[in-house]
Every structure is written in structure tokens, then in C-alpha cells.
Amino acid sequence: MTAFVATIHVRPKDEVRDPQGEAVAGALRALGVPVDDVRTGKEIVVRFDAADETGALEAARRMGDQLLANPVIERFEVQLGRDGMRS
């Protein structure tokens, strides 16, 4: 088994309203930054073991599908790396 670290980026789908983004945009404007648009998302960094890269990628995608993202309003992307801190 190899130690992997996957970062799963979860964002609201483009057409879905993001009230948090709207509030942050307002706050940034109040700070004097002329922002056009703000969208907010989550990133989940998971350290885990897998047999190989294919297995790791598959596991990370399953996490996104089954738990981390709500497919009705969110989409996610996986970024995979070796876990240098552990292996």
C-alpha cells in the first residue's frame, strides 16, 4: 500500500446561487476591492492508503460522489498526490 493525499475541491455548480459568495463579495467591496464576482467552495484534504494511483483516484472519486459533494447543487474535482508526510 502507498500513502496518498487527495484534495477534493467541491464547488456550487455555476448556475446555482452561492449566498456565501454574494456576502463575501459585498464585504470585499466594503473593504474597497472592486470585485466582480465571488464563488465559494470547500476543499477536503484526505490522507489514505491505496494499492496504486488508479485505486487511489477511484477511492477519492467515490468519496466525492457518496459523501463530500451534493450532486444536485455541487460538482467536485479530485487532485491526487503521494503523501510525502507519511510515506
Next chain:
Amino acid sequence: MTAFVATIHVRPKDEVRDPQGEAVAGALRALGVPVDDVRTGKEIVVRFDAADETGALEAARRMGDQLLANPVIERFEVQLGRDGMRS
């Protein structure tokens, strides 16, 4: 002015408790994924105009400092790009 898009990644500092990460780790284990550790963060995607790359980077850092991250518990990183959608 040029249209930029900055992604500010905000993560809990290593020594700070991350209840959300703990909960996700528990849920993933319940799903049968043997995860070692989970940390959760936010990503804020900001579209804005700046004179040049230096100015844009500075503005994005200021957003992180003044609003997007709480230095007591979080650190942040800026990733900067041109905003192809607008420019």
C-alpha cells in the same frame, strides 16, 4: 485594467482542531474507506480587475489577510490567473 481570477485557499492551521474534518473522517470510515486523516478548508474564487499581476497578487493577499482567513486558526494561499471569461 486586466481581469484576474484569484483562488484563495484557506485551511485550518495544523495544530487547530478541525471538527468538520473529524466528522468527515468518521463518515468515510463508516463508508469503509480506511482514511488516515482529513482536514477541511475553504476556497474562495474572486474575479476582479487590477492594473497588473503584482497589483492583483497584492490585492488577493490583502483579501486573505483582512477577511478571508482568521490568522488565529487559519492560513491561506493565493493562486492567481487571468480571467479568461471576462477579459
Next chain:
Amino acid sequence: MSPFPVVAGTEAAQPNQDIPREVGLTDFEAGRVRELLGREPNALEWAMFGAMWSEHCAYKHSRRLLRTLPTSGARVAVGPGENAGAVDVGGGLLCVFKAESHNHPSAVEPFQGAATGVGGILRDIFAMGARPVALLNALAFGDPAEGSTRRAVRGVVGGISFYGNCVGIPDVGGHVSFAPAYGGNPLVNAMCVGLVPADGLASAATARPGSAVYLVGSDTGRDGIAGASLLASFELGSGDDAKRPSVQVGDPFVEKLLLEACLELIGAGAVEAIQDLGAAGLCCATSELAARSGTGMRIDLAAVPRRARGMAPFEVMLSESQERMLVVARPGREDEIERVFARWELHAARIGEITADQTLDVRDGGAAVASLPPAKLADGAPEYDIDALADSYRAERRDAADMFRAGVRADADMNEEVLRVLASPEVASRRVLYRTYDQMVGTDTVVGPGADAAILRIKGRADGIAVAIDAQPRAASRDPYVGAVAAVAEATRNLVCVGAEPLAITDCLNLGNPERARGAWELRETVAGIGAACRALGVPVVSGNVSLYNATGGIDIPPTAVIGAVGHVPDVAGYLGAAAVRAGDEVLLAGSVPVDDWLDEMDLGLEVRLQRFVLAAHRAGLARAAHDRAEGGLAAALAEMCIRAGIGAAATLPAVRGASTATALFAESPSGIVLAAAPADTELLRGLAAEHDVPLRTLGAFGGDAFALGPVTLSLRAIADAHAEGLERALGRIG
């Protein structure tokens, strides 16, 4: 000038059968539209009719029946028809309330569906000028052992908690049912209660020609599920993701600002008329406000602040973006309106004005895009008579509805059975759900969730209000009429159990397909049952909501009439509860004894006498505590009293000829209330019961730390744990 100016649109010339169908109108309805207008509508106009004449907005199948409900009474200040109903609670104060369903959006996205359901009902209340003081919710889910149900519970409860907590309105009560039939179609009904001085009521019927119209709150985007069917007819580029309508996402923060700003302006007298935006968005709000006011309105869609680029006029008209209100300014107060909304950091866009010509004149920049009579949109839909279809249904007898008694064998260990019933998802404590709701914000909650009814004080006064919400889907699945009667009886009985006099109810009807014989019959029987119960009990219906076409896999849900009841508590400090029991108090059963065949007929006369008796006993200071017999029968009722009071009891079962022990313990016959009374008071209590012609039996006494009822002996600790942990266990949250 012709009343219908020429309107842009290529379809205007020749009739097109596809468009009306695609916006959900039948050929008959389309014909009626053409007849009313005397011309062929353009595409946008068809879409507006399609939305306004949908079942959701027009009550086509239920309106005739709803008219049979009693809606008037000495305390009724506002009956059905407005955004919410209102009763007079004395001292110049009105209590405004309504329940509404958000089932279909919650089935698609439980969290946002439930959250926006709460948002919608809040807007109905503050559109009346009332400050919301409490929320309640009635929910129904599938089998709690299923993963999908568990996700739905988490999502729905999470959404309610997210929205209500952020706006800062306490959630004080609710009702939860579980049955497999709700698996694919959970029910999410939200109720809100507000208070307003009688002279501070706002209305959508008070706009006058010449006044300015503002659209306030969130920007308008492509949100809204109703849009989905419409989009097809406008053939937007398929695969263009950004143009697909999307799930409505709620922003409780904006709702809170909207609430405060609207109440401030209404309180200052700056608002001439006001209407919230809900289903069918701007289309519905503009046409209803104009129709109710008997005026016309001219609006310019180009003035509507948008969140998405490139929105077409029909998208702006039909968007269901949340947290928006339509506000008509009193002439001369426009600056004040703009100033106050700006201070609350909200957009207020002046989008048009009220006109005298009875036309809703919609423009997009310079171009006229729709021109329709608002009254025809709002009230012109046909009403369908479902009587013949209902008559054609042959009701089949179904199984007994008392789920617990039915499952208990005569030789079962009754100790085990009592624990099983107390821990069952139908009976177990809901605390695991409601502890995620703020129950106390506002500092008016005297009794919150977990009691028969919640009690709210009114600051500066001795009196207060009580609220309860209930449903009887199991009884209704066998007999919708009896189920509806039982739901009204239970909701009002729950008020009586805390010492409140029932004033009025709101009803939220969740039913299946009214175009099928059985659905039509269930709808008719349900409304008839509510009407009969309300007339007998003297409580009018002041508001309500109908949600049809609820089904899982083509099978309709059980007819589920959710009843929200509001009562008056003369002295909140001296409320009646279930917890004030003392050792030595007698255990009494007032009203009916548990029987097997209660579903054959409900004795409304006894229910009325029982409620009057318990209120009289409370007023005379003869009852220390009360709790009604409901899910889980007498065993659950007495156990719950013991748990709440932290005290045991030793009682016998009422002897009923022919009734088994299981029936005596678990039958859910209505019209029964367990009372606690000091031994010194029971003589007078018996006299009072006789006066009211209500049977009253002494079953035993409270005291000790054992729960003993007939053959059952359990420790207080055991019944408390079963009741406390049952729901968490059923939902798989603890092992």
C-alpha cells in the same frame, strides 16, 4: 386604445397547440385562455397563464371543496385568501398564522427544499405586517432504516435548522411521521405564527393607481423548479448548462434583512401594499397584487436586478429566486422606502407603477412583452368538480391503523412491548431533531417542543398563545374522513392539554393525484372531515395550503392533513402541562376508553365535551397535569407523563368488555386525556366531569420510581431511556 395592445412575439398570429401544452395547460384550459382574452397569447403570456393556472397556484381541484370549510367566527380577523389568516387575541393584537408545504422541492434537494420552505412561510407572515414569533414543522419520511430516509431526515432537519436559526425565529414544535409510502416523497410542511397590532395589518389588496412598485431583496436568477417544464417550450440551447433552471437556494441572512426592513416600513406607514414572491415569482406577485387591489400594473423587466446574464423575459417573470418582496409605496414615501432598504443593505429596484386600467402590462425596456388582465391570471382558472370521479371510487376496507396494537400478540411480554413502543420512531422523543433548532430566541418561549403544545408569552401581558401541529396519516390511510377529523381533534386537544382555548386552525393538505378516483375521493373526504370537526369544535379555518400529486413510485402517499392549531392561554404563568405532577396525585383517564374499532366512527360530541371539561378543570384549578392519548395509546401517554415529570406511577388498565390487554395498552382511540389531580380535588373533578357528561376513571396514583400499568412493571429509568434514544437508534445514529 384597445385593452390589449399589440404584443411582440412571433407566435402571436397563429394558434400554436404545443406551447400551451408545454406550459402545463390542457387543451380545455388553453381554449378558455383564448376565450377570456379574445386573441392568441404570445409565448410569454402562455407561460404566465401556465404558471398561474397550475394546480399549485390555482387550486383547480380543491377550490370548490375548500369553500365548504367554516372560515368565520367571532375571533377571526382575516380568513383564507390573504397571505395568511389571523385571529384576534385581545388587547388590540392579532395572531397571524399559516402552514405551507414544500414537498416537491424537498424531494429533489432536502436541505434547500426545507430551508426555502421555511423562508416562504416566513414571508407570508411578514407580508401581513406581522412579526414572526414562532415556527413549527410537520414532516413525513419513509422507513427510518433506509439510507435514503436517513439522508432525507438529515437534509430536511438541517435545512429547517439552518434557515430558522439564522433568521432568529424559534422553532417550538412539530410532528414527524414515518411510513414507507413517504420514501420517495417526503413531506415538509412549515408553519409560522406572527403577531401584529390590529391597526398594523398590511395587505396585497390596497394598492392604488399611480403608486410606485418596488422589487426588493435578492437579485433574480434562474432558480426555480417550476421553470423546468417551461424551458422545454422555449427551446433554449440544450446542453447549455448555465441556462438550466436550478434548485432554489435560500439565503436566510437576506430574509432577515427583508423581514426587518419590511416591518420597519410597514410600521411607519410607508407601504401601501405588499406581496411576497413565491411560486411563479414576479408573475404571481404582480398579478395577484393587482387582482386583489382591483387595479392594473405596469412593470419594466429591464429594471429587475439580475444575478445571471442573458435572462429572457419569461425567465425573469417566472424565476423563483428566494427572498424577494413586491412593495408598493404610499405616494410621497418613495425616498423613505429607498433609504430604509438601503440602510438594511438591500436592493430595492423601482420596477413600475400601479395603473387604473386592469391590465398587467409587462415591458422589457421599450418593448411590450405581455399584456394581460391580472384578475384572469389570478382567479380565472377553471375549477374542477371532482365529485363524480370521487363517487366512482369503491373504498376498500384496509387494515387496522393502530400500528402497535396490531403487532402485539396476546401472549407477548408486555414489558418488552411497552419499551418497543416507546422507542419506536412514531413515539420516541423528537429531541434529537429539535435540539438543532433554536427554540428560545425572542425570549417568549414558555413551553417549547416536547410538550403537547408550545406556549408563547406576549411581552407586557399576562396572557399568551399556544400552538400545536398534528397529522393522522395512519388513520387517514384507512379512512380519510376519520383521519382528518382525528387530526383536527388531536391538534385542538393538544392545545387544551396545556390549558389553551382553541381559536382557529390552518390546514395543509398533502394528498395524491386528484385525477384518479381514489385521489379524488381522498381529497373530498379529507376536506369533509376537517369541515365536520371544525364545525363541531367551533374552530374556523383561517388559512391553509394544498399539495397534490404526492406519490412514491406511482403510489400515492396516505392522505395527510396537517393541522396547525392556535389557542389562547389566559395566564401563561399558570399553564397546564404534563410535568407538574406530584407524588400522590391520582392518575385519571378522562374521555373515551381504548377500543379496537374507533376508526369506524369518531364521536365528535365526546371530543367537544372532553375538551370543554379539561379546560374547565384547569380553570377551576382541579387538574395538575394533562396529556392526551395519541400514538402508542394509553401506555405511551402515561409513560410520557411520568418521564416528563420524573416520577413513577402505579395504575390499572381501564376494563373494557371484549378489549384485550394489548388494546387497553396501545389502542390509539382519540378523545382520551390522562389527568393528574391532587386526591383532595378528585371529588370536585368528578362532579365537573359529570356536569360535562365526560367519563372519568381513576386508574391509580403517581409516585415512586417504577412505571406500573396493568401487567407492565418497568423502572422509570428504562422507559425514559427507551423514549429518549429510540429515534436516534431507529435512524442508525447510535448502535
Next chain:
Amino acid sequence: MRAAILRYPGTWSERDFAHALGVLGVRSEIVWHADADLAGFDAAIVPGGFSYGDYLRAGAIARISPGTAELRRFADAGGLVLGSCNGFQILCEAGLLPGALVRNAGLEFRCDWVGLRVESEATPFTRGLGGEILRMPIAHGEGCWVADEETMAALERAGQVVFRYVDARGAATPEANPNGSLRNIAGVRNGAGNVVGLMPHPERCSEDLLGGSDGARVLACLASVRGATAPVPVGI
């Protein structure tokens, strides 16, 4: 005693505080964050709510409001500041109090009654209450107080922990901790003692009718700082 109650967009406990203080005879005024002027007030209350929806982090956007700048000036000049719930979160975000408040362990919003032990009398809000066990409601989703070890140790040394979650017998057990707060911390003060924050809601338990009146004991400390006036009548 004249107290200002700060209202941000999304605040919802301001009226509750005004009512509770009124019952105790303390005059208060609700002030809007954007043009807050605290001159002339003896105390400022930062009440509960969801300022700016608590988007990003609870209290994060409120931190950059002019009201918070005014609050900082007021506190620096020795004014008394009490933050409850969202108010505590805002004070931490603003750096007026140490530590930060993150999502509850278990992630759920919790509304319940909790036990609190008063750990420090060295604040104007707890004078005479040292060691007392109080019952108060909480209602929050981000009440897990955290700080690095150094801050934590310094705080304990200086006696800046004001309230701890405890069980009925006064023990700071994990079961008594509703949100996973470090060392069961429910409330802290600044070094000078004039700024105090706590997650529970004293304004919700200031009358017996509402299930308890321990909150009134805390608010009464404030009332006694300077002579209280007669009870203020309150309507709805």
C-alpha cells in the same frame, strides 16, 4: 448605567437583551453598526445572531464593520463590553478576546440548557459569582472555542477563563461540554477584564417564566456597576 446594544445586519438577540435589561432596570439603546457612536454609554453589549449570515466564519464579516472599530475604541478606553453567542464570536474575530470559535464537534447546531461554572470574578459581569454553578441556554453551531497551547496556558495562568461548561455537580466533564470547546471553555475575558464573551445566552434566562433566571444574576452585576434606574416598561 446606560448600555448600548450593538446591532449588525443579521443580529437577533438585541431586543431580547433590551427586554432582559429593562426587567432589571437597566436602560439600553439598540445602536446600528454602521453609525454606532458609543460615547456616553457605560457598557456595550454585542448580542447573538448571525451577523452577515455568519458566512465565511461566524463574526468574520462583522469584524470589518465600522461598528466593530467603534467597539474597539470603546473597549480600549475601558468601556465594559459583553459579547454573547455571535457577540463572543465577533469579539474573538476582532481580536478583542483571545482564541476563536469553530464548528461544534459533531457539526450540529445545538439549542439546549447547559451548566456553567463561574471561574473568574475579576470581571464586571461576574462580581460575587465566583464558583457559582449557573444554568443557561445555548444556541449555536460554531461554539467550539480553540486557541494554541501557549495562548491557552497564558489564559489559565492569568485567570482569563470566565465560564466553563460543567455538569450538575460542577465537574467539567466531556459529557457536559456541548460543542467540544477546549477545556470546556464557555467564556473568556481580556487581560484588563473589561471585555467578556460567552457562548450561552444570559438574556434568555432572566425570568423564571422562561425556565430559569441565572442570566439575570450576570446582567444584574452590570446593573450594579452604576446606580440602576427604575424598571423600564416593555411592550412587544
